[in-house]
Amino acid sequence: MTIDLHADAHYRMNDQTTGGGHDDSDPDHDHDHDHVADSTPGHDRATEASATLEHGSEPAVRMENVTFGYGDQPAVENVSLTIERGEFLGLVGPNGSGKTTLLLLMLGVLSPDEGRVELFGDPVDEFADGERIGYVSQKSTDAGSTMPVTVREVVTMGRFAHAGHRRLSDRDHEAVDEALETVGIRDLESRRINELSGGQTQRAYIARALASEADLLAMDEPTVGVDARSREQFYGLLGDLNDRGITIILIEHDLGVVTDRADRIACINRTLYHHGSASSFAESDALEAAYGPNSEIVHHDH
Amino acid sequence: MKYDTRLRLERLGVFAVGVLAVVMLAFLAARGLAEYSSAADLVATRLVDGGCALGSVAGTRLLCFNFVWYSVATGVLVGIVGPLIGSYVVHREMALIGETLAHTAFAGVAFGIFFGSATNWGVSVLLAALVTGIIGAFGVQYLSSRTAAHGDVPIAIVLTGSFAIGTIVISLGRGFGGVSIDAYLFGQMAAVTQSGAQLMGVVSVVVIALVALNYKQFLFITFDEQAARVARLNVSAYNTLLILLTAVVVVGAMQILGIILVTAMLVVPVAAASAVADSFREAQYLSIIVGEVSVLVGVTAAFLYGLAPGGSIVVVAIAIYLVAVAVADRDSAVAAGA
Known part of the structure; x- marks a missing residue:
């Protein structure tokens, strides 16, 4: 059994040789x-x-x-x-x-x-920096299936750990815009999350993690x-x-x-x-x- | 209709509801302060006079009576805080918990009647209901955290158990008190007291303030509890707060709706709004509008025809729900056909 590891763009073969950590x-x-x-x-x-x-x-x-x-x-x-x-x-x-x-x-x-x-x-x-972790649970895809929530609202949740009880700032809204842009679902932002396809839904959850500026992204299937x-x-x-x-x-x-x-x-x-x-x-x-x-x-x- | 236009209209509707609520709260506060301040007394009297004049133009003298104002004020506030809390309760699948809290509160009502020998929604009965409702809230919270995801058997046991205790206490009291429990079970328009309405006023201000303060946190735990946990929100504290607010709203709303129907005000407007709304915020606006319309139409019908207010409010709300579902079906059929 052999595995052909693709040296494609996402597989970082080059910058891995000199580990200082x-x-x-x-x-x-x-x-x-x-x-x-x-x-x-x-x-x-x-x-x-x-x-x-x-x-x-x-x-x-x-x-x-x-x-x-x-x-x-x-x-x-x-x-x-x-x-x-x-x-x-x-x-x-x-x-x-x-x-x-x-x-x-x-x-x-x-x-x-x-x-x-x-x-x-x-x-x-x-550990208290909740915004540093983005989490997509197994159930995320069917969670709130009857709950009316737009894509933008879901992605904005990524800012909640930053905001706490204060009002969302312009910076928060910008981060949401950028995250939607990055995963390419800006045009879907006012759609209900449960109207999206599986792939689009996953992107929305990734965008939520990006909006929170997480540096650890944990995903369950x-x-x-x-x-x-x-x-x-x-x-x-x-x-x-x-x-x-x-x-x-x-x-x-x-x-x-x-x-x-x-x-x-x-x-x-x-x-x-x-x-x-x-x-x-x-x-x-x-x-x-x-x-x-x-x-x-x-x-x-x- | 475009989402933005729709949202603007809904904001307008919520604003109108808000103005109505402020007038009612001003009336309740002014009545409360009338003993100490002649100015407050004057404000309350002017409000009633104004309502009376407006009502007379519309062909009714109902608004000329203080007791009607207490009922209407309570109803107006219930129409706001019921759906407001309901939008979290429904989507957390806690509707049964709301029902359970109403029934534990019934045990409190029974004790309140038994020991206070009250004959209406006096404040002693309401406070007793509040205490048992809150105890019930903690009990339910404990049970649902101990048992597998919203296990409904222990909750059903608490629900029926507290109702059973309530009926026993009521039947004991009936032996020498001759109290009618109809007003408590089904709600009664004329039975709302000044102190009861004022309690509802305080409850509403507290609930609206706390929901506004914790809007983001409640939304996050309602939509994705696990992710909220990972984001280091204190999920169990927010859950406890939410269930406490539910208990408080249920007790306040019982005066108009009665114990049996009180959950409908948390559930039906939210279900109607969720059928047509796109965003959570929109759903919350719409559910408050639906709740308020149901209350106003239901209360008016109850006064005009001597109906039980709870029943007429709920029937109106369900009628709106059916329309909303039909509209949503047509919309999705159009979308599918397009």
């Missing part, structure tokens, strides 16, 4: 799990100068020995992983493997039973129910945003797409089976270990 001796970085030896040379590719300039150099997310269960049912066990700024991480695993739980733990929506989570260097429960062409455009957009220095964490059920697009892959099935570069994931036996035998990565032509 961390190196192979970084103890937190994907060596401390036992299922798969992460043997990728040069896995320190994911550094992003523009992101580190502004807010120091702590990783976007750091998880140490995180365990979480719903009642007696463990959902995530002893996971340690670090996501550097500017990284594009694909989070994969079979159905019910705890991907969403892991993401919610990273974002501080859930609190771990054991272990420690940091967001941009702060313990997650003390955003392309479910989106047609192939819109999905292609969507990944193009994600690539562009990643190039601008935005850290991306993406849960995706389609392994082909995610291994093509993401820099790094974390594969979990309750425990972490693999965390390393996309190519090392394809070469490893993590896929089989996590998903069971007869699994393979299906690539899409594009």
Whole structure:
């Protein structure tokens, strides 16, 4: 099984060779799990100068020995992983493997039973800069299906963490305009969100994250129910945003797409089976270990 | 009609409703201060005289009576704050919770009657209803956070349980009080007292101020609670505030609508508005307009024909809802055909 990694515009092969943020001796970085030896040379590719300039150099997310269960049912066990700024991480695993739980733990929506989570260097429960995280939940697409809300109103929600209780300023409205422009749905701004197609809806949610000027974008299976062409455009957009220095964490059920697009892959099935570069994931036996035998990565032509 | 034009018209409508509400609040405040200030007394008297003169031109002497003003003022305010809170309650799928709060408030009404031996919507009954309504709000909040997503079985148990306690207390009281509970169950025009109307005035000012202050936060948690959590909004605090405001509005609105029908004022105008509106703001404007029209038409009919005001208000609101749904269907059919 081999994977052809496309060196396309969104796949940043060039600016990844000289990583200043961390190196192979970084103890937190994907060596401390036992299922798969992460043997990728040069896995320190994911550094992003523009992101580190502004807010120091702590990783976007750091998880140490995180365990979480719903009642007696463990959902995530002893996971340690670090996501550097500017990284594009694909989070994969079979159905019910705890991907969403892991993401919610990273974002501080859930609190771990054991272990420690940091967001941009702060313990997650003390992290207060809500505007720095853009989140698109699995349910975002059907949330508020009967609720009358326009695209513009949804995108404006991205400014609410900035505004607090004050009135929205001109700056807020400009940020919304820019975000709508960037994802190319300015002409749809006064449409009801639930009248949009799946692809347009996803763009609206991305715009919400952009309006909030988030530097971490976390998405839970955003392309479910989106047609192939819109999905292609969507990944193009994600690539562009990643190039601008935005850290991306993406849960995706389609392994082909995610291994093509993401820099790094974390594969979990309750425990972490693999965390390393996309190519090392394809070469490893993590896929089989996590998903069971007869699994393979299906690539899409594009 | 173009969205901008429509929004401008709706703003005009809301403004008119606002003017009406300010007049009513001024009347209630002036009546409250009349004891201490002759100027306030004069203001109240002038307002009634003015209403009386206007009403006489339209062929009714109803507005010449103070008690009518209390009912109308309460109705006008209910027509605003009901849909205002309702637009969050409905889209959070908390309609059943509103109903439950009305029924827990009924237990309070029953206790208020039992211990206060009141015969109308006296302030003691309303305060008792407010207390049990708020206790109910916390109880429901606790239950829905403990059980799987809006689990409706525990809520149904609280709803029927508190109503059961209310009926027991009422039947005990009836043994020696002979109180009629019809006014409480179905609402009664002439039963709105001065203090009851004034309580509604205070409630309305507080609710409108808090919704205005927290508009963004309420909208965010209503639309996408998980994302609001990630954006570090204190979701559970806003949820608690919202449910408390719901309890307060429900208790104030019970005077006109009665316990059984009070939820309709939170739900029906919002449903009508949501069928035709594009934006949340537009829906909120429209629902207030629908609520106000329903109240004014319903209250007038109730006075003229001696009907239960709650019933006539709700029937008018539902009629508007049906029209709105028909209009929305036609619009989408036109859009699909185009």
